[in-house]
Amino acid sequence: xxxxxxxxxxxxxxxxxxxxxxxxxxxxxxxxxxxxxxxxxxxxxxxxxxxxxxxxxxxxxxxxxxxxxxxxxxxxxxxxxxxxxxxxxxxxxxxxxxxxxxxxxxxxxxxxxxxxxxxxxxxxxxxxxxxxxxxxxxxxxxxxxxxxxxxxxxxxxxxxxxxxxxxxxxxxxxxxxxxxxxxxxxxxxxxxxxxxxxxxxxxxxxxxxxxxxxxxxxxxxxxxxxxxxxxxxxxxxxxxxxxxxxxxxxxxxxxxxxxxxxxxxxxxxxxxxxxxxxxx
Amino acid sequence: xxxxxxxxxxxxxxxxxxxxxxxxxxxxxxxxxxxxxxxxxxxxxxxxxxxxxxxxxxxxxxxxxxxxxxxxxxxxxxxxxxxxxxxxxxxxxxxxxxxxxxxxxxxxxxxxxxxxxxxxxxxxxxxxxxxxxxxxxxxxxxxxxxxxxxxxxxxxxxxxxxxxxxxxxxxxxxxxxxxxxxxxxxxxxxxxxxxxxxxxxxxxxxxxxxxxxxxxxxxxxxxxxxxxxxxxxxxxxxxxxxxxxxxxxxxxxxxxxxxxxxxxxxxxxxxxxxxxxxxxxxxxxxxxxxxxxxxxxxxxxxxxxxxxxxxxxxxxxxxxxxxxxxxxxxxxxxxxxxxxxxxxxxxxxxxxxxxxxxxxxxxxxxxxxxxxxxxxxxxxxxxxxxxxxxxxx
Numbered sequence: 001x002x003x004x005x006x007x008x009x010x011x012x013x014x015x016x017x018x019x020x021x022x023x024x025x026x027x028x029x030x031x032x033x034x035x036x037x038x039x040x041x042x043x044x045x046x047x048x049x050x051x052x053x054x055x056x057x058x059x060x061x062x063x064x065x066x067x068x069x070x071x072x073x074x075x076x077x078x079x080x081x082x083x084x085x086x087x088x089x090x091x092x093x094x095x096x097x098x099x100x101x102x103x104x105x106x107x108x109x110x111x112x113x114x115x116x117x118x119x120x121x122x123x124x125x126x127x128x129x130x131x132x133x134x135x136x137x138x139x140x141x142x143x144x145x146x147x148x149x150x151x152x153x154x155x156x157x158x159x160x161x162x163x164x165x166x167x168x169x170x171x172x173x174x175x176x177x178x179x180x181x182x183x184x185x186x187x188x189x190x191x192x193x194x195x196x197x198x199x200x201x202x203x204x205x206x207x208x209x210x211x212x213x214x215x216x217x218x219x220x221x222x223x224x225x226x227x228x229x230x231x232x233x234x235x236x237x238x239x240x241x242x243x244x245x246x247x248x249x250x251x252x253x254x255x256x257x258x259x260x261x262x263x264x265x266x267x268x269x270x271x272x273x274x275x276x277x278x279x280x
Numbered sequence: 281x282x283x284x285x286x287x288x289x290x291x292x293x294x295x296x297x298x299x300x301x302x303x304x305x306x307x308x309x310x311x312x313x314x315x316x317x318x319x320x321x322x323x324x325x326x327x328x329x330x331x332x333x334x335x336x337x338x339x340x341x342x343x344x345x346x347x348x349x350x351x352x353x354x355x356x357x358x359x360x361x362x363x364x365x366x367x368x369x370x371x372x373x374x375x376x377x378x379x380x381x382x383x384x385x386x387x388x389x390x391x392x393x394x395x396x397x398x399x400x401x402x403x404x405x406x407x408x409x410x411x412x413x414x415x416x417x418x419x420x421x422x423x424x425x426x427x428x429x430x431x432x433x434x435x436x437x438x439x440x441x442x443x444x445x446x447x448x449x450x451x452x453x454x455x456x457x458x459x460x461x462x463x464x465x466x467x468x469x470x471x472x473x474x475x476x477x478x479x480x481x482x483x484x485x486x487x488x489x490x491x492x493x494x495x496x497x498x499x500x501x502x503x504x505x506x507x508x509x510x511x512x513x514x515x516x517x518x519x520x521x522x523x524x525x526x527x528x529x530x531x532x533x534x535x536x537x538x539x540x541x542x543x544x545x546x547x548x549x550x551x552x553x554x555x556x557x558x559x560x561x562x563x564x565x566x567x568x569x570x571x572x573x574x575x576x577x578x579x580x581x582x583x584x585x586x587x588x589x590x591x592x593x594x595x596x597x598x599x600x601x602x603x604x605x606x607x608x609x610x611x612x613x614x615x616x617x618x619x620x621x622x623x624x625x626x627x628x629x630x631x632x633x634x635x636x637x638x639x640x641x642x643x644x645x646x647x648x649x650x651x652x653x654x655x656x657x658x659x660x661x662x663x664x665x666x667x668x669x670x671x672x673x
Contacts, residue, residue: 012589018659033662034622036583036602036611040661057661061585061602065659136610168610 004062005096011066016073019055028116030108035137035164037064037105041071041112043120050079056112063102070094071109074204080117085203085234086110087150088162093202103162107147133175136168141179148183149192156180191274192236201270207234213268214241218261229261237272239265242279253277281595284641288481289430289458289574289632290599294524295483301527302485305520313517314508327517330526334490337529338475339466346491346509347522351457351478352381354491355424357502357513358453358474359385362422363394365498369421371395375407376617377431381476382424382455383613395419404566405434405618412441416448423452427459427475431601431614431630432565433574435463442471451497457481461532462539462571473497479521483634484528488521535635543633544572546642550631551575553646558653560666564601564620564628573633576601578615578624581663582656587629590652596645601628623662 004012024042031038037060046052054076056068071091075083088106092098098106130140147153147162156176160166166176201209211231222229228244241261243253250256254277262275285293305323313324328342335342348354359372359382374386376398383398390396397415400408407425416423423445428435438454445452453474456465461482467475474497479488493499493512505514554577555561564576579587584602591598601612602625610616611625620628631645657663 012586013593015659020664029661033581033626036622036626038661057659057664059581059660059662060583062589064583065586 002063002099002102004066004099007070007094007096008063008066008098011069011095012062015056015065015069017055017069017076018057020057021053021055024116026116026120028112028114028119030111030115031060032138033059036060037108039064039068039108039112041068041116043075043116045080045120048079050077051075051083060105060108061102063098064105064108066095067091067098067105067109068112071113075113080120083113084117085207086113087203088147089151090202090204100158100161103151104164107143107162111143133179134163134165134168134172137164139163139165144176144179145183148180149187154180154184190236203234206269207231209269210234210239210265210273213265214261217264217268221260222256232278237270237274239273239275240278241275243277282644284596284637284644286631286633286637286641286645287597287599288634289433289630291480291486292483292634293636294480294485295528295531297531298484298524298527302520302524305523309519313519314506323519327519327522330522333526334529337465337533338460338477338490338492339468339470340492341495343510344467344492344495346493346512347517347525348489348491348503348513349487349518350489351379351455351476351481352489353503354476354478354489355379355381355453355455356385357491358476359389359422359424361499361502362451362453362474363389364500366421369419371397371417371419372421373397373399373412373415373423373425375399375401375425375436377401377405377429377614378424378426379430379455379457382426386424399425401617403619405429405432405564405614406566406569407436407441409437409440409444413444416445416450420448420450423450425452425454427454427456428463428571429565429614430458431612431628432576432618433458433571433632434565435459435569435571439471446471458571458574461528461536462573464536467492467494474499479525479528482528482532484525485521488518488525490525538635540572543635543637546637546639547573547575547631547633549639550633550642550645551577553642554649557646557650561653562624564615564618564624574630575632576628576630578620579627579629579653580623581660581666582627582653584627584629586656587627587652590655591629591645591649594644594648596648599630599632601630602626 021042021044025045027042029040040057043051043054054072056072058065058068074086074094088110091106091109130142132138133141133144143163144159144165151162153159156166156173159176166173214229214231218229226246230242230244232240232242257275257277265273309323311320311323313320313327331342331345334345374382386396399412425436425441427438442452451473452471454472455476457476457478460477473494475492477490480486501512503514508514508517560580562578564578584600588600601615615625615628
């Protein structure tokens with residue numbers, strides 16, 4: 001029997017937001033009957049472009065239903081930009097964790113969200129643009145690479161747990177292995193292979209903490225000098241910010257960023273953060 | 281919460297009579313049957329009595345009974361013990377719906393350079409006997425095909441299979457773990473050379489099995505050690521469990537009729553009510569050739585693990601051939617071999633009864649299962665699509 005957390009059981013037994021939004025702004029569908037799980041996610045935005053209503057329908061096991069239910073609760077009230085930053089790990093964390101073999105359920109949630117947002121923007125996630133690595137479950141290289149990067153995966157078994165790739169006939173295992181090798185090399189170059197953190201923050205927690213720290217520790221000081229700072233993005237341990245006002249052309253802005261902003265973020269958020277400036 | 285246990289193909293309740301029979305052999309009678317003194321000798325006598333009971337149950341000679349640790353060991357011993365006796369032969373035949381204890385031995389041997397053939401089944405789970413006939417060569421060392429399938433309960437025509445196999449002078453092994461205690465077995469008039477059974481499927485405890493080896497069958501021991509079991513299986517006899525299995529076989533013989541009348545009627549009642557109350561439900565496997573206690577049903581557009589957990593929440597214990605329950609990602613190899621469509625394979629549930637089940641328990645399941653399926657279908661994106669396609673949505 002799976003060791004599901006109470007939160008998984010609760011979201012399975014009392015799923016939130018079941019159904020389909022009428023005339024949705026965005027509609028995403030992933031999975032299939034053949035694959036054993038599928039998720040249909042639909043949402044509607046309010047005037048502020050925040051997710052006002054979001055519903056799901058899921059075919060799958062308890063953790064697939066719970067992950068879908070959790071996702072809808074998490075993204076309600078978010079802007080699409082915020083929702084986009086939700087990772088599968090955030091979904092798993094929200095549920096108090098998932099058995100590793102079931103992580104693909106959280107990945108399915110993230111993929112459905114991605115597909116629904118793309119649908120809203122009139123884009124299409126075209127599978128044909130990517131190479132299908134696992135023929136049994138139709139998993140592309142893009143999905144595998146994304147899962148490796150976002151979840152710091154190291155083995156074929158882990159890739160199977162997170163994406164289902166390699167869970168059928170096993171013929172693609174050598175291919176998955178070489179993808180892992182390649183991606184991990186790239187990650188190492190980018191400095192993304194993790195040093196042990198003080199405490200592991202989920203991306204959402206990290207982003208919230210960065211925003212709070214900027215607002216409390218940094219913005220007031222910059223404003224006093226006629227400047228300002230905006231958080232643009234967070235990718236792994238990289239924090240992208242843009243300096244505004246007087247700061248944007250101040251010759252000592254480089255110094256400001258590295259010495260001041262970065263040290264504050266290291267102190268209050270996580271000591272592996274690197275701050276990068278995005279030029280307008 | 282009450283427990284309704286209908287997962288008896290997974291394991292069974294140990295009969296109270298069996299426990300009672302075993303207990304003295306943990307405390308008072310702890311002697312080693314091989315010892316020369318009276319203290320071991322009296323235990324040896326009881327082990328022999330148990331062997332006679334097992335033999336009587338199977339219609340075999342006591343000398344043909346070898347005690348093992350479980351069904352899996354029996355299967356391994358039968359195959360490896362035969363291959364070792366025919367080192368020049370490098371081919372074995374099994375079916376595509378075997379238990380992992382045979383299936384994974386076959387793939388292990390395939391990696392070791394053996395040629396292996398797996399006979400296909402049809403949509404009803406029936407074996408393709410022509411394919412079997414064609415697969416046999418003079419290189420074939422052993423044919424191992426199960427007596428009855430654990431997931432669907434479909435019974436194979438083992439005597440016909442045995443005739444085909446024996447007419448080619450090849451040893452025939454059958455995994456009868458699911459058949460023993462559910463349908464009558466008589467090895468006296470049989471084409472079977474080797475047969476495996478497992479104690480915990482017939483109300484004995486886990487950790488005891490039997491390999492029947494017909495007199496005159498070539499066999500090398502799989503478990504190499506002392507002279508126990510006439511040199512066919514080393515290791516000090518697991519006395520309390522052997523005593524327990526003897527008792528369980530005695531009871532199973534007595535209960536065989538109850539199994540094939542009352543238990544069968546309960547199963548049929550459960551099956552017909554499920555089909556009547558829940559639309560888009562199908563039974564997996566040949567209903568006319570099936571163990572009396574087993575029914576495998578598929579509920580379209582829902583997933584098995586979800587059903588099991590909701591049943592479990594009400595105290596109902598069943599199992600599923602769905603992918604998610606096993607930790608693998610594909611539905612059971614048995615349902616795939618049968619070509620059960622994906623709409624149904626992921627939503628399969630097996631109910632397997634025993635003599636301890638009652639009509640009240642069946643009614644409890646029948647009361648609670650339909651709302652569970654409806655609830656999951658309401659969540660499933662495919663159910664509404666299906667209703668729409670039927671003009672009902």
